[in-house]
Amino acid sequence: MLLNKKSVLTEKFAEIMDLKNLFPDEPLSRHTSFRIGGPAAFYAICENETELKDAIRICKEENVKFFLLGNGTNVLAADEGYDGVILRLGGDFNLISIREDINDGSAFITSGAGVALTQLSMYALKKGFTGLEFAHGIPGSVGGGIFMNAGAYGGELNDTLVSVKVMAPDGEIKEVTKEEAEMGYRTSRFEKTGEFILSGTFHLKVYPRIPIRTMMEEYKRRRIEKQPLDLPSAGSAFKRPEGNFAGKLIEEAGLKGFKVGGAAVSEKHAGFIVNTDNATAADVEAVIENVREKVYKNSGVMLEPEIRILK
Ligand SMILES: Cc1cc2nc3c(=O)[nH]c(=O)nc-3n(C[C@H](O)[C@H](O)[C@H](O)COP(=O)(O)OP(=O)(O)OC[C@H]3O[C@@H](n4cnc5c(N)ncnc54)[C@H](O)[C@@H]3O)c2cc1C
Numbered sequence: 001m002l003l004n005k006k007s008v009l010t011e012k013f014a015e016i017m018d019l020k021n022l023f024p025d026e027p028l029s030r031h032t033s034f035r036i037g038g039p040a041a042f043y044a045i046c047e048n049e050t051e052l053k054d055a056i057r058i059c060k061e062e063n064v065k066f067f068l069l070g071n072g073t074n075v076l077a078a079d080e081g082y083d084g085v086i087l088r089l090g091g092d093f094n095l096i097s098i099r100e101d102i103n104d105g106s107a108f109i110t111s112g113a114g115v116a117l118t119q120l121s122m123y124a125l126k127k128g129f130t131g132l133e134f135a136h137g138i139p140g141s142v143g144g145g146i147f148m149n150a151g152a153y154g155g156e157l158n159d160t161l162v163s164v165k166v167m168a169p170d171g172e173i174k175e176v177t178k179e180e181a182e183m184g185y186r187t188s189r190f191e192k193t194g195e196f197i198l199s200g201t202f203h204l205k206v207y208p209r210i211p212i213r214t215m216m217e218e219y220k221r222r223r224i225e226k227q228p229l230d231l232p233s234a235g236s237a238f239k240r241p242e243g244n245f246a247g248k249l250i251e252e253a254g255l256k257g258f259k260v261g262g263a264a265v266s267e268k269h270a271g272f273i274v275n276t277d278n279a280t281a282a283d284v285e286a287v288i289e290n291v292r293e294k295v296y297k298n299s300g301v302m303l304e305p306e307i308r309i310l311k
Contacts, residue, residue: 001041001064001083009042009062009085016054021045021090028077028086028310031069033139035232036281037077037310040086047091049198053171056196059085067310068196070144071116074234077310079281089114089143093198096123105206108162113143113197117150125216130207131160136216137223139235143197147190148306149183153219158183160202166195173198186239186306228266231274237288238271238303246303247271250291253298260286273307285309 006024013022022044028037041064046052059066065084069075093114100107107129111120121136134155138145149158161183164176182189190197223229238246250256250270258265262279265287266272273287288305296302 012058013044017051032072032075032077033232034076034234034275036279038079038081040082042085045088045090055087070141071139073139074148075308075310076281076284098127107204108201109204110199110201111142112199115142117145124204125209125212128206128209129204130212131204133212133215137220142200146197146200147188148186149188160204162201162203164200165198167198169194226269228268228272228274231276233272233274234307236271236306237273239306241301249295249299249301253294255291255294263287
């Protein structure tokens, strides 16, 4: 991005938000769980809806591309970085509220898109409501989780989701029902519409805290046992193919430990690609392509990447 453009952006952003939330030339490797990615020309944390709306307006006025990043746990950021504005959600987007229904003992929990999924599940536990135990340990945010319809151990956000508050690309704020959100396996309508998820409301049932906690601890134990949590990754690299498991197909193709540069198919869980030693995005992409090709040759199944590439 031209220096001139950067200074115009800095000036305009400084008018709408606190300077402490603006970062020119911010390395994306600091904001992705893969610990990979060159600098974003500009990186801004929006603390409320007005700031987000104004930030998008400025990007459009200045004709620069922008991307809303959640916790960066499902993205691979390019080595050359991002020649545009990376937006993050902070401040008001980290709030959670609850409305209990005394008639049936259920509760509607509304969570800002910036809240971590683990934090939301802990909140539900603290209040004594069941339905989000599976989300404990998924390192993404509520916004990224709804976008991806995150799930684990037989549960997914769609199970308890009631509605999603969004900002349309033109700045209009509206409530989208669960049906309208078109949640599918690791997908939602938000992939197509470009809407920004501001918050999500979940309907949970009252439940004793001890079994909720036990379930969460069990999921944590299973993650530690099965997943390579000691190495940077973006979780499962591929979507689960119909009637099969990506990890199993990769292992059967003899690719456990397969390596390009600093990126490798995990020895512990073949569904994960891990950054073993200063991997570049190009290394990870090469592993993805090799795995797809070799698994296809071995089993006839073409794996679809779950990881999203940020360029
Ligand atoms: C160790 C590990 C374990 C994991 N385990 C699981 C698991 O069990 N189950 C599972 O489903 N996933 C898992 N993941 C993947 C990841 O955590 C989820 O996909 C999560 O939902 C991504 O959320 P995020 O906030 O990190 O989104 P990001 O990775 O930052 O973004 C993902 C996409 O969501 C979009 N997005 C983010 N926030 C918003 C918003 N507010 N509005 C609109 N779009 C938005 C981004 O633009 C991007 O396209 C794992 C990842 C790791 C590293």
